[in-house]
Amino acid sequence: xxxxxxxxxxxxxxxxxxxxxxxxxxxxxxxxxxxxxxxxxxxxxxxxxxxxxxxxxxxxxxxxxxxxxxxxxxxxxxxxxxxxxxxxxxxxxxxxxxxxxxxxxxxxxxxxxxxxxxxxxxxxxxxxxxxxxxxxxxxxxxxxxxxxxxxxxxxxxxxxxxxxxxxxxxxxxxxxxxxxxxxxxxxxxxxxxxxxxxxxxxxxxxxxxxxxxxxxxxxxxxxxxxxxxxxxxxxxxxxxxxxxxxxxxxxxxxxxxxxxxxxxxxxxxxxxxxxxxxxxxxxxxxxxxxxxxxxxxxxxxxxxxxxxxxxxxxxxxxxxxxxxxxxxxxxxxxxxxxxxxxxxxxxxxxxxxxxxxxxxxxxxxxxxxxxxxxxxxxxxxxxxxxxxxxxxxxxxxxxxxxxxxxxxxxxxxxxxxxxxxxxxxxxxxxxxxxxxxxxxxx
Amino acid sequence: xxxxxxxxxxxxxxxxxxxxxxxxxxxxxxxxxxxxxxxxxxxxxxxxxxxxxxxxxxxxxxxxxxxxxxxxxxxxxxxxxxxxxxxxxxxxxxxxxxxxxxxxxxxxxxxxxxxxxxxxxxxxxxxxxxxxxxxxxxxxxxxxxxxxxxxxxxxxxxxxxxxxxxxxxxxxxxxxxxxxxxxxxxxxxxxxxxxxxxxxxxxxxxxxxxxxxxxxxxxxxxxxxxxxxxxxxxxxxxxxxxxxxxxxxxxxxxxxxxxxxxxxxxxxxxxxxxxxxxxxxxxxxxxxxxxxxxxxxxxxxxxxxxxxxxxxxxxxxxxxxxxxxxxxxxxxxxxxxxxxxxxxxxxxxxxxxxxxxxxxxxxxxxxxxxxxxxxxxxxxxxxxxxxxxxxxxxxxxxxxxxxxxxxxxxxxxxxxxxxxxxxxxxxxxxxxxxxxxxxxxxxxxxxxxxxxxxxxxxxxxxxxxxxxxxx
Numbered sequence: 001x002x003x004x005x006x007x008x009x010x011x012x013x014x015x016x017x018x019x020x021x022x023x024x025x026x027x028x029x030x031x032x033x034x035x036x037x038x039x040x041x042x043x044x045x046x047x048x049x050x051x052x053x054x055x056x057x058x059x060x061x062x063x064x065x066x067x068x069x070x071x072x073x074x075x076x077x078x079x080x081x082x083x084x085x086x087x088x089x090x091x092x093x094x095x096x097x098x099x100x101x102x103x104x105x106x107x108x109x110x111x112x113x114x115x116x117x118x119x120x121x122x123x124x125x126x127x128x129x130x131x132x133x134x135x136x137x138x139x140x141x142x143x144x145x146x147x148x149x150x151x152x153x154x155x156x157x158x159x160x161x162x163x164x165x166x167x168x169x170x171x172x173x174x175x176x177x178x179x180x181x182x183x184x185x186x187x188x189x190x191x192x193x194x195x196x197x198x199x200x201x202x203x204x205x206x207x208x209x210x211x212x213x214x215x216x217x218x219x220x221x222x223x224x225x226x227x228x229x230x231x232x233x234x235x236x237x238x239x240x241x242x243x244x245x246x247x248x249x250x251x252x253x254x255x256x257x258x259x260x261x262x263x264x265x266x267x268x269x270x271x272x273x274x275x276x277x278x279x280x281x282x283x284x285x286x287x288x289x290x291x292x293x294x295x296x297x298x299x300x301x302x303x304x305x306x307x308x309x310x311x312x313x314x315x316x317x318x319x320x321x322x323x324x325x326x327x328x329x330x331x332x333x334x335x336x337x338x339x340x341x342x343x344x345x346x347x348x349x350x351x352x353x354x355x356x357x358x359x360x361x362x363x364x365x366x367x368x369x370x371x372x373x374x375x376x377x378x379x380x381x382x383x384x385x386x387x388x389x390x391x392x393x394x395x396x397x398x399x400x401x402x403x404x405x406x407x408x409x410x411x412x413x414x415x416x417x418x419x420x421x422x423x424x425x426x427x428x429x430x431x432x433x434x435x436x437x438x439x440x441x442x
Numbered sequence: 443x444x445x446x447x448x449x450x451x452x453x454x455x456x457x458x459x460x461x462x463x464x465x466x467x468x469x470x471x472x473x474x475x476x477x478x479x480x481x482x483x484x485x486x487x488x489x490x491x492x493x494x495x496x497x498x499x500x501x502x503x504x505x506x507x508x509x510x511x512x513x514x515x516x517x518x519x520x521x522x523x524x525x526x527x528x529x530x531x532x533x534x535x536x537x538x539x540x541x542x543x544x545x546x547x548x549x550x551x552x553x554x555x556x557x558x559x560x561x562x563x564x565x566x567x568x569x570x571x572x573x574x575x576x577x578x579x580x581x582x583x584x585x586x587x588x589x590x591x592x593x594x595x596x597x598x599x600x601x602x603x604x605x606x607x608x609x610x611x612x613x614x615x616x617x618x619x620x621x622x623x624x625x626x627x628x629x630x631x632x633x634x635x636x637x638x639x640x641x642x643x644x645x646x647x648x649x650x651x652x653x654x655x656x657x658x659x660x661x662x663x664x665x666x667x668x669x670x671x672x673x674x675x676x677x678x679x680x681x682x683x684x685x686x687x688x689x690x691x692x693x694x695x696x697x698x699x700x701x702x703x704x705x706x707x708x709x710x711x712x713x714x715x716x717x718x719x720x721x722x723x724x725x726x727x728x729x730x731x732x733x734x735x736x737x738x739x740x741x742x743x744x745x746x747x748x749x750x751x752x753x754x755x756x757x758x759x760x761x762x763x764x765x766x767x768x769x770x771x772x773x774x775x776x777x778x779x780x781x782x783x784x785x786x787x788x789x790x791x792x793x794x795x796x797x798x799x800x801x802x803x804x805x806x807x808x809x810x811x812x813x814x815x816x817x818x819x820x821x822x823x824x825x826x827x828x829x830x831x832x833x834x835x836x837x838x839x840x841x842x843x844x845x846x847x848x849x850x851x852x853x854x855x856x857x858x859x860x861x862x863x864x865x866x867x868x869x870x871x872x873x874x875x876x877x878x879x880x881x882x883x884x885x886x887x888x889x890x891x892x893x894x895x896x897x898x899x900x901x902x903x904x905x906x907x908x909x910x911x912x913x
Binding site for chain 2: 151152153154157158161162172174175176177178179
């Protein structure tokens with residue numbers, strides 16, 4: 001039978017094969033992970049639905065696969081195989097400890113829970129290395145002429161490793177078949193030209209203007225590109241600027257940050273922004289809504305889930321703090337830190353990346369100035385903030401130094417009119433300037 | 443938690459462990475180096491390579507003084523002050539081990555003296571010191587080395603039965619010393635005690651000493667030892683060892699007969715075994731082979747993703763320089779680099795007099811596997827430098843690919859062979875052919891010319907040796 005890429009979650013059409021976790025000839029047990037797949041949301045292991053022997057691998061590392069595509073040819077789920085495996089399975093079952101993605105959870109509205117019922121997944125599942133087969137792991141590795149089979153100096157062997165070149169396929173140009181660095185580079189050029197690149201090798205081209213490097217677009221980047229194009233070309237954005245004097249907010253922050261620290265949390269401006277956003281969203285439900293043009297309806301949402309843009313080495317990912325309105329600042333701070341950390345490590349679950357009603361993009365941490373954020377559909381609004389600046393403010397007949405934050409709310413003009421957008425923005429500013437006032441209902 | 447968490451925990455501060463720790467630190471990883479011994483350096487520095495070479499140097503002084511008579515130079519019989527001798531060796535060890543500690547300090551490698559055991563795949567439990575009882579790590583490198591094997595039949599709980607460790611301490615100079623095992627450890631220590639005045643008997647169970655080394659390389663050493671040692675028994679087992687009034691009585695047996703002889707001391711040098719016990723490995727997925735070695739892949743990874751292993755614990759050859767190289771590989775892999783253990787050759791040296799050294803393919807291994815090779819041999823009888831040293835018994839040979847002349851192996855017997863072998867290793871790593879060696883100018887008059895002249899004989903006759911063309 002062929003094992004196909006199963007339906008993983010709504011909106012996930014496929015991904016890139018990051019790592020093959022099994023080899024041809026391996027026995028696999030039901031639920032054992034076959035490959036590690038990088039989707040545009042998270043990296044997930046893909047389990048086998050049945051036990052058997054891997055006859056053939058139909059995909060390779062770096063391949064882009066879509067739901068329904070065959071991954072592996074599996075030989076019969078018969079009892080014989082099941083009997084044979086226990087001895088070797090003590091180690092090989094280990095990958096299955098890694099949680100499989102919540103395949104059938106898409107319809108449920110529950111958040112986060114499904115993943116926590118077994119052992120909590122390790123905070124940092126290390127990239128599962130290929131289980132070294134017992135055969136190749138004995139002392140035989142150091143037979144006297146181990147590395148001598150191919151005449152290439154150590155520096156060239158390292159180059160070959162870095163360029164993912166199998167030296168046994170390279171023809172040496174020097175006496176005795178010795179392979180030089182140039183031979184390896186020529187091999188890579190040839191491989192690139194033939195289009196047979198394995199994906200991970202860096203493909204260097206020289207052009208009339210200098211050298212260029214071509215790399216396949218990772219799945220996440222492709223998804224970001226598609227989303228941004230759709231958002232920017234279909235949504236008529238209004239960008240509403242406003243200034244917030246956050247001098248008092250900073251004083252508040254300074255006063256309470258140590259208290260939070262004592263409880264193991266870091267009080268960040270982002271947590272405070274989340275509170276301000278939710279406060280304003282409650283007053284202007286149009287901004288916590290989705291436009292359904294097909295049915296000619298507006299969908300107003302009674303829940304307040306705020307996406308928070310996180311910069312990861314792989315690119316922009318937006319995990320979601322769910323039900324911000326029902327959580328206090330301590331809870332939000334703890335959750336946000338954990339969520340951001342796991343997002344950077346790509347261990348965040350798909351559920352945690354979905355269901356946002358509004359988005360916060362805080363670039364203050366990297367010292368950014370004001371900028372125009374792009375709405376993440378089907379949401380209709382986003383708040384973009386940079387770094388607050390010490391600014392001379394004219395007050396009571398004199399200039400006083402105040403910390404002023406330039407913020408920008410983008411909203412979908414199809415649903416939200418300028419007057420509402422401006423009032424919404426002002427409401428956020430009001431909370432930021434007088435945070436305690438929010439609790440007094442002012 | 444933050445205090446006792448490390449990126450890399452290295453267990454064992456021998457030449458493999460400290461090399462790994464230093465490289466890990468150089469690559470920016472927070473590293474701890476753990477060893478039971480208060481002195482760093484492991485077997486190599488404290489009870490192996492270094493002390494034995496110091497002893498062998500002294501042995502050579504004694505032998506050369508004796509042989510100076512052939513040059514018309516007469517020395518009186520030397521007097522050996524054993525206490526001064528031992529303290530000199532301790533000074534050498536002390537200097538080197540201090541050097542390792544200084545290097546660790548300047549690299550900010552934390553050093554802990556303790557016995558470490560795995561609690562699980564990310565935690566070590568420490569004992570025997572006054573430090574935190576546990577520490578956690580992202581990666582561990584196991585470099586616990588090996589120890590001498592003492593077969594049960596030879597265990598007498600008598601201090602006169604020594605292993606290499608106790609023999610290196612030079613308890614005294616026994617009039618009659620029995621060396622059990624004709625491997626490199628037995629022969630090196632036999633050489634030391636012979637030079638100091640002991641009468642040496644060597645017993646080897648196999649048909650020859652230094653099993654595995656090409657016979658033509660062993661022959662000059664064997665001949666010289668036959669002159670200097672009392673006896674070398676081959677194909678002989680030590681059946682029994684008993685404590686008697688007149689010393690230790692050993693019963694030898696061959697396929698034909700049994701005989702007995704008595705000795706003042708016995709050195710057992712029949713092999714070494716990896717230190718893989720009592721490390722808590724059962725708390726991890728680390729796989730151990732039936733011989734007790736830890737199974738690793740070419741990145742030095744064990745079956746437990748967080749744990750690496752290097753050096754004697756992962757298998758033969760048990761050599762310091764192999765361990766160091768593996769240590770560097772492990773550290774680089776942990777740091778995310780594309781490293782792998784793919785050495786073309788691991789040189790081996792026997793520091794006897796004359797020395798024997800080889801790397802890569804041996805002539806006998808080629809023959810056994812049916813691989814066609816061409817052997818280019820240059821006898822030191824034709825070397826000017828060897829003649830000036832009065833040591834013409836040596837030989838240099840290259841094992842070459844018969845088509846291309848690529849260097850597949852090199853073997854040497856002669857004084858200084860341990861230094862000369864480095865050229866063979868470089869030739870193999872660089873994929874050199876005989877012509878490359880023959881065309882590189884070697885300094886005259888040195889023993890290195892023997893390598894060049896051996897290489898010349900691949901294509902024709904070297905300058906100092908005439909090889910008649912086959913018709």
